[in-house]
Every structure is written in C-alpha cells, then in structure tokens.
Amino acid sequence: MSGGYCNKVAWIDLTSQTVCIQPLDEDLKERYIGGRGFITRWLMDMVPVGVPALDPENVLIFATGPLTGTNVPTSSRIEIGALAPETGIYSTGSAGGSFGTKLKRAGLDALVINGRSEQPVYIMITDAGIEIKNAACYWGKDIFEIDRAIKADNHKSRLSVACIGQAGENGGFLTTILIDRVRSAGRGGLGAVMGSKNLKAIAVNGTGSVPIHDPQTFWTACQNVQKAAVDKFFLKRWEAGTYGNLTRYNNAGALTSYNGQKTTFEFIDQICSDYYNKNFKIATRACMGCPMPCWTTYTIQSGEFKGFVSEEATATTFKELGARCGLHEMDAILRAHDDLNRFGLDTISTPATIAFAMECFQRGIITKEDTGGLDLTWGNRNAVIPLIEQIAMNNGFGAQLARGVRICAEEWGGEAAKYAMHVKGMETVGTDPRGQPSWGLGYATSSRGACHMRAYANYESGSMADASMIRISGTTEIRNRFGITGKGKAGAFLEDMNAYGDSLGICKLMARDELGLPEVLIGVLNSATGKTYSADSLYRVGERISNLERIANLQRGITPADDTLPERYLNEAVPEGPAEGRVCDLEPMLKEYYERRDWNSDDGYPSLEKLKAVGLDHEGNDIST
Amino acid sequence: MEEKYLFYQLNRCTGCQLCVMACSLARSGVCGENESLISILTHPQFGTSQPIIEETCIWEQCDKQCVQVCSPGVLYLAEKKDWGGLLLKQHWNPVPVFVREEKQ
Numbered sequence A: 001m002s003g004g005y006c007n008k009v010a011w012i013d014l015t016s017q018t019v020c021i022q023p024l025d026e027d028l029k030e031r032y033i034g035g036r037g038f039i040t041r042w043l044m045d046m047v048p049v050g051v052p053a054l055d056p057e058n059v060l061i062f063a064t065g066p067l068t069g070t071n072v073p074t075s076s077r078i079e080i081g082a083l084a085p086e087t088g089i090y091s092t093g094s095a096g097g098s099f100g101t102k103l104k105r106a107g108l109d110a111l112v113i114n115g116r117s118e119q120p121v122y123i124m125i126t127d128a129g130i131e132i133k134n135a136a137c138y139w140g141k142d143i144f145e146i147d148r149a150i151k152a153d154n155h156k157s158r159l160s161v162a163c164i165g166q167a168g169e170n171g172g173f174l175t176t177i178l179i180d181r182v183r184s185a186g187r188g189g190l191g192a193v194m195g196s197k198n199l200k201a202i203a204v205n206g207t208g209s210v211p212i213h214d215p216q217t218f219w220t221a222c223q224n225v226q227k228a229a230v231d232k233f234f235l236k237r238w239e240a241g242t243y244g245n246l247t248r249y250n251n252a253g254a255l256t257s258y259n260g261q262k263t264t265f266e267f268i269d270q271i272c273s274d275y276y277n278k279n280f281k282i283a284t285r286a287c288m289g290c291p292m293p294c295w296t297t298y299t300i301q302s303g304e305f306k307g308f309v310s311e312e313a314t315a316t317t318f319k320e321l322g323a324r325c326g327l328h329e330m331d332a333i334l335r336a337h338d339d340l341n342r343f344g345l346d347t348i349s350t351p352a353t354i355a356f357a358m359e360c361f362q363r364g365i366i367t368k369e370d371t372g373g374l375d376l377t378w379g380n381r382n383a384v385i386p387l388i389e390q391i392a393m394n395n396g397f398g399a400q401l402a403r404g405v406r407i408c409a410e411e412w413g414g415e416a417a418k419y420a421m422h423v424k425g426m427e428t429v430g431t432d433p434r435g436q437p438s439w440g441l442g443y444a445t446s447s448r449g450a451c452h453m454r455a456y457a458n459y460e461s462g463s464m465a466d467a468s469m470i471r472i473s474g475t476t477e478i479r480n481r482f483g484i485t486g487k488g489k490a491g492a493f494l495e496d497m498n499a500y501g502d503s504l505g506i507c508k509l510m511a512r513d514e515l516g517l518p519e520v521l522i523g524v525l526n527s528a529t530g531k532t533y534s535a536d537s538l539y540r541v542g543e544r545i546s547n548l549e550r551i552a553n554l555q556r557g558i559t560p561a562d563d564t565l566p567e568r569y570l571n572e573a574v575p576e577g578p579a580e581g582r583v584c585d586l587e588p589m590l591k592e593y594y595e596r597r598d599w600n601s602d603d604g605y606p607s608l609e610k611l612k613a614v615g616l617d618h619e620g621n622d623i624s625t
Numbered sequence B: 001m002e003e004k005y006l007f008y009q010l011n012r013c014t015g016c017q018l019c020v021m022a023c024s025l026a027r028s029g030v031c032g033e034n035e036s037l038i039s040i041l042t043h044p045q046f047g048t049s050q051p052i053i054e055e056t057c058i059w060e061q062c063d064k065q066c067v068q069v070c071s072p073g074v075l076y077l078a079e080k081k082d083w084g085g086l087l088l089k090q091h092w093n094p095v096p097v098f099v100r101e102e103k104q
C-alpha cells in the first residue's frame, strides 16, 4: 500500500463557482513531491507570462506534502503560493498551525484556486465535501473576528481557518494569508491575491486520517528524527521560542537597527527574551505535530494596553518592530505585532517599510507634509501603530507604504532608493548580512526576492555542525563566519534542501540544519509513502524545484543583475559594534554560487547539462541554452 | 494485569497532538484522530490545551506511545505505587476520562 498522500486535488474555479476533484498525478509526485514543488509546477503550467498578479487568471495554491499531517515532527505544514504582486514573480511560503493536517484529514492534498468570484465568498471543506459559501457578511472583518465568526456561524470550533484581513481585501502588497489566526504565509502580497479573487477565507476540518505505507518502520524513523529534534531544539525553544536568538544577532553585529544604520540595538535588554518572558509571556505553543514549540501567548499588564491578551510573539516581532524601527517599548511592540496579524499584514515587510519611511523622514526626503502629520521619529509608537492601520486600510500616508519600499523609493525619488532594503521588490528581514555574510548571499539569490528562508543559512552561528558544512561546501574555510570561500556552494545546497523540505510538508525551524539533510529524511519519507528515494534523488528534487523557479523568474524578466543586495549592505561599512567596518562581500560568493549551480552569469540561465541533469530540458521553447 | 493510569501536568501541554497521532498510528497504522484513545482539548481563543482519554485507554495494553512523543513531559503513565504521591501534587492530575455513551 502506498501512503502519505491522499491522492486528491481540488480544482476550484471561483468565476464559475465550480469544484472538481481529481486524482494526483503519479509523475508529479515522483518529480516534485508536494508543497512548493507542486505549486511551482502548477504555476508554470497554468499562469502564462504576462498575467498580472491580481488578475483572475493568477492561481492561488494551497499544497501539502506527503508528510503533512503525519507523526513526523513539525509536519503540520502547508505551502501557499501564487504569482506575487509585490515582486511580479512567484512567491511560495510555508505555514504551520493545523490547516495542512486538517486538509489532509479531509482527504485532500491540495487546493488550486483560480478565477474571481463576483461576490465575496469563503470555502468550507469538511468530510462531506467542499462548498463555496457567501462571505458578504465577513468582508471587512479582521483575522481574529473572521476566525471566530466562521467557527460560531457553523457551530464548529475545530475548524482551521485560512483567511485574509482588511489589508488583503484592500489589495496592499504587504499582505499575507493567516492560518489559525497567527500562523502566516504568502509574503509578496498573497493576501491581496486572495482578496482579488473575492475569497475571504477557507475553513477546513477533516476528521479522517493519512494512510502510512509501513507503519512500524515509519514509527521508528519518526522517533529517530523526533529524538534528534527534541535534543537539539526543545529546551531552547521552550524557554525562549525563536526570539531567544535576538541577543545572538545583536552580539554578532547582525541585528538591523534603524533600518540598517546600525547593526546592534542599544535597547536590546528591553526587547530581549528575558525581559519578555518575565513580564509578558503566558505560555509556549506549538503547531500540530511539533515537539519543539516555538511561539507564545502573552498579556500586557500595565500601561496604555493593560489587560491585552494575544498570541504569537517570535523573533520577527522583536527584530522588525523593535530594533529595525527603533522601538523599545515592549507593550507597543506587542500591540503593533498583534495589529499586523489582525489586519493580515506581513510582519516583516510592513515594519521594514515603516523603518524605510522613518529613515527617509530622518533625512528630510519626506516630511510631515508627506506623512499626513505623522511624526516618523525613530521608535515613535504614536506613529508606528496608526501607520499599521493606515497601511491595512489603504488610506492616508499608509496607502503609499502599502506597496512596499521599492515603489515608494521610485516615487519619492532622490536618495530614497539607497535606503530601500529589498531584493527583487521584497523587503529583507532584519538580519544584517554585513554581520552574517551567508544571509546576504541568501537574500540575493532567493527565488522570491529577499527571503531569508530560501537558503536559511544558519551555520555561521553554529547551528549546523562544521563537519556537515565542510562536506557541503568542500572547504574548511566555511568555519570562518566572515569568510567567503565555500559560501556559494553552501548557499546553493541549502536552497535545494529547503526546496524539498518545503515540498515534504515539514518546518524549516527543524529542517534547515542537519535534520533537513536528505539522508536523514528519506527514512520517514519512504516508509510513509512506499517510495524509494535515495538521498541523491531526494536532493535532486530540491535542485529541480530551484531550477524551475529560476526559469520562471527569468521568463518574468529577472536577470543576474537582480541577484544583488541593497546598496547599503554592499558599500556602507557598519559604523559600530562587532561587525564594525564590514560590508557584505557578495560578488565572490555569488560567483561561486553561479558556478556551483551551472548558471550562465550573462543571461542567468541554467546550462543545458544542468537542465538535463534535473530533468527540465523539455521545459518549453523559450529557454535559452 | 498491572493497573496504570495516565496523569498529566497542568500548564505544559502545547496542543501539538503528537500523542494523538502516536496512539492512532500504534492502534491502526494511520495518522489521524479518530483511531486515537487520547484527545486534546484546545481553547479556540487562548490556545490552552489539555489531554483527555477515552475509557478504553484505561484497559489498553500499549507501549505508551503517547508518553514517548510528548516533548514537554506532560504525560506520565503511573503505576499504582505512584498514584498517591501524584494526587498530592498540585500540578499533576489524572487525565480526565471521556465516556462515549454518557454523551448522548
């Protein structure tokens, strides 16, 4: 018996309001595994070059992997993808929570949604089937309201809801799709894509189960991965989620502060894990199937927001709203973070865009006249919190920011572009590559714009053992944090590793290091599915996905010149702290990366040999050789 | 037959449901919740969670797979000699038992 998959995909056309369930193609499974692989393949096949992201012809895809909803640690993941309005290229992202698991339990591997409904709708998925329902009364509601309303109106508190907030309805580019209120995916404006389809939410609660090919072998394989994951991560995460890393970034001179004018934050003690745990944290929470819980619930017990209770605070919360915007009042950070989730905004790109505006304000590129009277002085809570609402509602000064730093910089002109921290239109996260060079390469080469999670190179801070990294990069130089040699090779390998990881349905917070290596994962994969992947063939799937994403990007006008970094990271030496005097020496890393990938440095295309090796040599006629 | 009861620690359960899937896999070879004798109750707003078991769990002979996968150490399958000590402790409780027939 085969297992892992449900072997069913729901094709949903919102224009005609029809649903068609079809079996999953065997060859597709073999070559792309699931999740990100499926999405990239389907987007290539379904969305012609030239279709704008907010057009009904764009396709919004939710795809699980064969491990989603199983006993494999962290296997709650669902990948969400579409052509993204902010960047004009594909964006796929992974979310946890319980949506993926419950979709599999409803007997579906993926939802492929195209067209546009005339009226606001939501999709209800249960064991009984799929229904497209009227959502007129839900339009305008925020994430928390809609989550509650759909559960209440259907009398089903166990539904998992994926939805957009007002920000996505209003078409902003800094929007994502939220799952179980606070798990999020779809940077680059997938919230707006969902909004453009007049699709407010998808609610799912399947109660079936995921079949397993060889339960006994699978159990043992799961236990091996689980033991390693728990040994490595449990205590750290239990005590300080992902935000425990904040101090580490600060100490490495890699914490983007004041939009990158500094790489340490003088108020670190007021935004760090100890301070948060002592004064705000209630409990640690996990996604379904995760033994290394990484997010928390919290309450504010004094000041302006006294009595406030909410969920999810992660490293991103404190990095982006804190150091990056110069904000050091924890209550304001938490409240602002909650607003980002509530409105369905990107918790990285939104603060990044606000920080960019603050620097432009500091330098006189924009003034109070432009901001509608808002005083964008660093760390001003009375500017950050109202601005978030304006961005979501697409009004006031926020309506400009809602399209991200690249467009703002173009419109504001002058020196603004120098302070716009983005790659290919997507904002960087608040880890400064002048303190962590491998992150710089990752931003530059990521297939969806400056996403740190494509390569997710954490080895510079010791999270992957030297021996593994030496093997991957072929050099002992890789141990040198500020070294360059080997980092191109490492970057390419890690990108491919995350590409198959995102296709299996597991979380990068486990699989970005050793536990993502193909030899570690084939045990659970093969025993779950009955397939016979070797470490090489699994790795090859990742490489295939990376190359396919590359081809998709090239077809949409990306060139090697776009594989770069914001000027600041390349040319402006860090003025203080542990990374003082450093810039990110991208060029040699990039060169090594291109060689390792066998991509032509002039036109950016993979060589024909490479395409053959990954089985993409029949990929349309428009591929240069 | 040695009598054993499942106890749980308050305020530690993350709601991950690994215990549910472990029980399901052990009993029926699939990953799901219907086949499991342990369930997790999670508050839809606050996310607080705790286990409950079906009556059958009490009589079941198993390898306590749920305990094995619970990383925060919420669960403990206690032998008779430990019951008194655990019951005295504030933060340990016997896992409540859900009896299906009583529900109707």
Ligand code: SF4
Pocket (backbone or CB within 6 Å): A074, A075, A076, A096, A097, A285, A286, A287, A290, A291, A292, A293, A294, A295, A507, A508, A509, A510
């Ligand atoms: S590590 Fe965090 S985000 Fe990943 S599955 Fe676990 S709880 Fe969810």
Ligand code: SF4
Pocket (backbone or CB within 6 Å): B012, B013, B014, B015, B016, B017, B018, B019, B020, B040, B049, B051, B066, B069, B070, B071, B072, B073, B074, B075
């Ligand atoms: S009892 Fe343990 S394994 Fe079960 S949901 Fe709670 S934390 Fe997870």
